[in-house]
Amino acid sequence: MNKTVNQKAWFFVIPVFVLVAFNAIIPLMTVVNYAFQETFGNNVFMWEGTRWFKQIMLSERFHASLGRQFLFTFIILFIQIPLGIAIALTMPKEGIGVPVCLVLMSMPLLIPWNVVGAMWNIFALPDIGFLGHSLNALGFDYNFTQQIGDAWFTTILMDVWHWTSLVVLLSYAGLRSIQPAYYQAAEIDGASRWAIFTKIELPKMKKVLTIAILLRFMDSFMIYTEPFVLTGGGPGNATAFLSIDLVKMALGQFDLGPAAAMSLIYFFIVLLVCWVFYTLMMRNEEKS
Amino acid sequence: MAKVTLKGLSHSYLKTQSSDADWAIRGVDIDWNDGGAYALLGPSGCGKTTLLNIISGLITPTKGDILFDDKVISGLSPVERNIAQIFQFPVIYDTMTVYDNLAFPLRNRKVPEEEIKVKVHEIAEMLELSSTLNNRASGLTADGKQKISLGRGLVRSDVNAIMFDEPLTVIDPHLKWILRSKLKELHQKINRTMIYVTHDQTEALTFADQVVVMHEGQIVQTGTPVDLFEKPKHTFVGYFIGSxxxxxxxxxxxxxxxxxxxxxxxxxxxxxxxxxxxxxxxxxxxxxxxxxxxxxxxxxxxxxxxxxxxxxxxxxxxxxxxxxxxxxxxxxxxxxxxxxxxxxxxxxxxxxxx
Amino acid sequence: MSLELKNVEKKIGLDTHIYSTNLKLEKNTINILLGPTLSGKTTLMQIMAGLDKPTSGEIWFNNENVTGMKVQKRNVSMVYQQFINYPNFTVYDNIASPLKITGVSSDETKQRVGKVAELLKLSGMLNKKPNELSGGQQQRTALARALVKDSDLILLDEPLANLDFKLREELREELPKLFENRDCIVVYATTEPSEALLLGGNTATLQEGKIIQYGKTLDTYNKPNSLVSAQVFSDPPMNIAKIKKSGDQCSFLQNDIQWKTKLNIKDGEYKVGIRPHNITTYKEGTNTLEIKGKVLISEISGSESLIHFTNGNLNWVSLSNGVFQKNVGDEMNLYMNTDEFVYFDQNERLVSNG
The missing domain is CATH 2.40.50.140 (Nucleic acid-binding proteins)
Structure with missing residues (x-):
């Protein structure tokens, strides 16, 4: 029998190609294009080679925002992952509590990002916001628009509020997939609650936790909308994380070349960290 | 080690019971001697796993008492009962080595490390696991893992009874033969009370000295493999045993x-x-x-x-x-x-x- | 109608899952793929079904090359170890599902579903959902779905493995009858030698991705072409011992037991395979050999006794009809039926049956 050659499939693939091209490839190539050239508008371009990259890499402004970015991401991971696991562990395993908890947990995830920023902005206003007012009434000198520490505190609190649920939901799914026999065997072996957690629950949750950490790393590393609405990067540049700084540079100052170079560097940092983290986690997996 | 006595045990998973069918097990009386090898045999849903979990303390029975050496232990937790249980699917601690897996129950009970070492090596020798002691437990085959589960029950010298819940389900037929006779051999060496739950007549009859046949939550006959084969007291026993x-x-x-x-x-x-x-x-x-x-x-x-x-x-x-x-x-x-x-x-x- | 695999090979990365395989299955036959876990049974079935493509080689169906043809275009049914049914459909809709896809009229569907349901004893539960059924009934539903459409090829991947011993026995007996008078090729994967024997038909023994032997089930059992095939197709495992032949005298290397053989082969060292039921506590057959044994364990399964014993530095397993209770360490005489010995050369190929 001759094999029938059927080209129909291409018709189904074309829309995806077009979408991906418009979504990813064309914008990315535009950025690459800008990163190596200087433009004064009117489609006039001059070749600049790696000048913008050197400039960005050596710029103190970039170092500062990158540092802030890493600090922020590190802090929120440090809080959200353990907190998420802890909440997942205390969630009910059966009965009406399960759907109730799951719905409550998903609520923050469903709120649009700029709304989250706006909500927290109002919530934290020192004079009329519930949080700001209460803190001041309790005797704390709290003003997130003026004081760096307060701005960071509020941004982190907002992010923890917004995103811990994601870690909770993933951990909960991981926990539920553990067979009851494991708990029974541990109980019979006389294992303490802590031993059950470290020897059974954590190892069994490893895969979902890897995904949770990756997702939270990428999202928080690229955070823009919420702090932009909440603090606008201020006071000063205190909460100007990478993406906020990038937008300031690109749209505020119209330094398209350096901004494009910075975007690419930014992109590679995210890629590199994710890759390193993933390989480390998976290498352990193979060993076992 | 202990003598196991069950007196008038009944259990229902429902809050109220209106008919016999609402009971997972009803009116179970058993006397098991210290150091014997026993099997609970029956089809799925006959109540044998419920009964096993009642003995190990994972389930509290609705009615009746459990006695170890004539002492009522109905209210005690699995740890306090000092029993070991081997499940259908091998339960191992993935991140630990074979050695640490075997040592785990002893370390939880604060046994000195010196003593643990001696005990673990002794058990590993018996189960032919000595060469793998330093390997990660998760890398072993299904029968190796099941041996570890078994080993964790055997290392403790104070266990009252070792319970097996269809332990050979995931093992290939050839290895089943080997592991099964290994179990029998171990029983003869260490003389602990062993209770084996299964739906597989070959496993039950070859392992146990006394087999309890269960049907719809009740015991239909207790006896030696030969009794059950040669003189079934109930047509269900006749049908269920023999192939x-x-x-x-x-x-x-x-x-x-x-x-x-x-x-x-x-x-x-x-x-x-x-x-x-x-x-x-x-x-x-x-x-x-x-x-x-x-x-x-x-x-x-x-x-x-x-x-x-x-x-x-x-x-x-x-x-x-x-x-x-x-x-x-x-x-x-x-x-x-x-x-x-x-x-x-x-x-x-x-x-x-x- | 026939299904033919020509030099089919499957590699994933550097691992070879199926080594070059040639196999021809004829119409109206049950073909058993017998081998341990990971021997390649499932991979082979998926290639046959068209769920997976071979790395090289061709699959011919009815003298037509169907390599690479999608499973949807082939007329194939498959039943898995897990009970796979549509959870939200009733048993009736589950069974009718393959017919709905092909657009069979509702009258005909009704009639065909009714017929298959009766065959599989599901008539009374057509309006139930799968989760209201027992495991056995769920698997019957899956089987009915496979049988309702007139498939050319029905693949069963360890369909009884998750069922209770007795349910297995029941379905195993019904299965060959279900396939009688059907124009189709049945392929049945199992790890259990006894299952292959009870199903009859043809058997292919598999080991590590290779088909070792293919032929009529009883022939494959009685005349294994190699030691590997004999081991795969032996339950309980076969006893294997090294022997020496000179003239018409044979003797075990590890003891001085001698016997005469009519084998016309040159002198030298060989291996002999003895199935456990050919070593008994009583004399059976005309040519018996006495062997002294020290009992390791004895297991009684009602009508039969398995005695594990040592002789020389070898462990032996014997299987006798009747009840023979022995204690560990007992010395006893056993008898081997030399007519049933299977001889293998140094390369572990069959020499000839004694």
């Missing part, structure tokens, strides 16, 4: 005679009672032979299993299976069957008439 199971066919009782297929037949018992709703005659395929006269049948089919032949025949009263030697000539078409009198029983309302 193929016992031939159970309707019969009539007239006076002291058993009438089967229109003729009087000889059975093991003397019949004195006859007020039953249903009377049946039971005989195992192993105890039927072809003969020149007797019960007329039609031979339907023959299947050769290498070791023996299973012959399907049909009589006027119903189908009858026969096990014949693999080199035996099987008549085709019409034939006559003869039941061995000593192993032919009469059942009234499913229970043996005595």
């Amino acid at each position: 193929p199971g016992m031939n159970v066919l309707p019969c009539q009782i007239k006076g002291n005679d058993v009438i089967f297929n229109g003729k009087k037949i000889e059975t093991h018992q003397q019949i004195k009672k006859s007020n039953f709703n249903k009377t049946e005659v039971g005989v195992r395929p192993e105890f039927i032979s072809f003969s020149n006269e007797g019960i007329p049948v039609k031979v339907l089919s023959v299947s050769n299993t290498g070791r023996h032949k299973i012959v399907d025949t049909e009589s006027e009263t119903g189908k009858i299976k026969i096990i014949a030697k693999s080199n035996e000539d099987i008549p085709s078409g019409s034939a006559f069957l003869k039941f061995k009198k000593e192993y032919t029983y009469t059942y009234g309302d499913s229970w043996i008439i005595e």
Whole structure:
């Protein structure tokens, strides 16, 4: 029998190609294009080679925002992952509590990002916001628009509020997939609650936790909308994380070349960290 | 080590019970001696796993008491009961080495590290795990993992009983044989009370000295493998044990005679009672032979299993299976069957008439 | 109708999952793929079904090359170890599902579903959902779905593995009858030698991605072409010992037991395979050999006794009919039926049956 050659499939693939091209490839190539050239508008371009990259890499402004970015991401991971696991562990395993908890947990995830920023902005206003007012009434000198520490505190609190649920939901799914026999065997072996957690629950949750950490790393590393609405990067540049700084540079100052170079560097940092983290986690997996 | 006694145990997963069917197990009484090898045998849903979990303390029974060495322990937790349990799927601690897995129950009980070392090596030797002690437990094959689960039960010298919940389910047939005889060998070496739950008659009969057959939440017969095979007290035991199971066919009782297929037949018992709703005659395929006269049948089919032949025949009263030697000539078409009198029983309302 | 694999090979990365395989399956046959876990049974079935493509080689169906043809275009049914049914459909809709896809009229669907349901004893539960059924009934539903459409090829991947012993026995007996008078090729994967023997048909023994032997089930069992095939097709595992032949005298290397052989082969060292049921506590057959044994364990399964014993530095397993209770360490005499010995050369190929 001759094999029938059927080209129909291409018709189904074309829309995806077009979408991906418009979504990813064309914008990315535009950025690459800008990163190596200087433009004064009117489609006039001059070749600049790696000048913008050197400039960005050596710029103190970039170092500062990158540092802030890493600090922020590190802090929120440090809080959200353990907190998420802890909440997942205390969630009910059966009965009406399960759907109730799951719905409550998903609520923050469903709120649009700029709304989250706006909500927290109002919530934290020192004079009329519930949080700001209460803190001041309790005797704390709290003003997130003026004081760096307060701005960071509020941004982190907002992010923890917004995103811990994601870690909770993933951990909960991981926990539920553990067979009851494991708990029974541990109980019979006389294992303490802590031993059950470290020897059974954590190892069994490893895969979902890897995904949770990756997702939270990428999202928080690229955070823009919420702090932009909440603090606008201020006071000063205190909460100007990478993406906020990038937008300031690109749209505020119209330094398209350096901004494009910075975007690419930014992109590679995210890629590199994710890759390193993933390989480390998976290498352990193979060993076992 | 301990003697295990169950007194009037009943358990229901429902809050209120209206009929017998609402009980997972009902009225279970068992006396198990210290150091014996016992099996709970029955189909899925017969209550055997419920019973096992009650003994290990994972379930609190609705009614009745559990005694270890004549002391009531019904309220104690699994740890306080000092039992070990091996589950259907191997439970191992993935991140630990084989050594650490075996040492885990001892470390939890704060046994000195020196003593642990001696004990773990001794058990590893017994289970042929010595060469893998430093490997990650998660890298082992299914039977290796199951040996670790077993080892964690054996390292503790103070366990009252070791319970097995269908431990060979995920093991390949060849390794099943090896692991099963390993279990039996271990039992003889260490002499601990072992309780083995399974739906597989071969596993139950070969492992245990005493087998408890369960059916719909009740014990139908307790006995040695030979008792259960040669003299089933209930037609369910006859059907469930033996492969193929016992031939159970309707019969009539007239006076002291058993009438089967229109003729009087000889059975093991003397019949004195006859007020039953249903009377049946039971005989195992192993105890039927072809003969020149007797019960007329039609031979339907023959299947050769290498070791023996299973012959399907049909009589006027119903189908009858026969096990014949693999080199035996099987008549085709019409034939006559003869039941061995000593192993032919009469059942009234499913229970043996005595 | 026939299904033919020509030089089919499957590699994933650097691992070879199926080594070059040639196999021709004929119409109206049950073909058993017998081998341990990971021997390649499932991969082979997926290639046959068209769920997976071979790395090289061709699959021919009815003298038509169907390599790479999608499973949807082939007329294939498959039943898995897990009970796979549509959870939200009733049993009726589950069984009818393959017919709905092909657009069979509702009258005909009704009639065909009714017929298959009756065959599989599901008639009373057509309006139930799968989760209201027992495991056995769920698998019957899956089987009915596979049978309702007139498939050319029905693939069963360890369909009884998740069922209770007795349910397995019941379905195993019904299966060959279900496939009788059907124009199709049945392929059945199992890890259990006894299952292959009970199903009959043809058997292919598999080990590590290779088909070792293919032929009529009983022939494959009685005349294994190699030691590997004999080991795969032996339950309980076969006893293997090294022997020396000079003239018409054979003797074990590890003891001085001697016997005469009619084998016309040159002198030298060989291996002999003895199935456990050919070592018994009583004499069976005309040529028996006495062997002294020290009992390791004895297991009784009602009608049969398994005695594990040592002789020389070898461990042996014997299987006798009847009950023989022995204690550990007992010395006893056993008898081997030399007519049933299977001889293998140094390369572990079959020499000849004694």
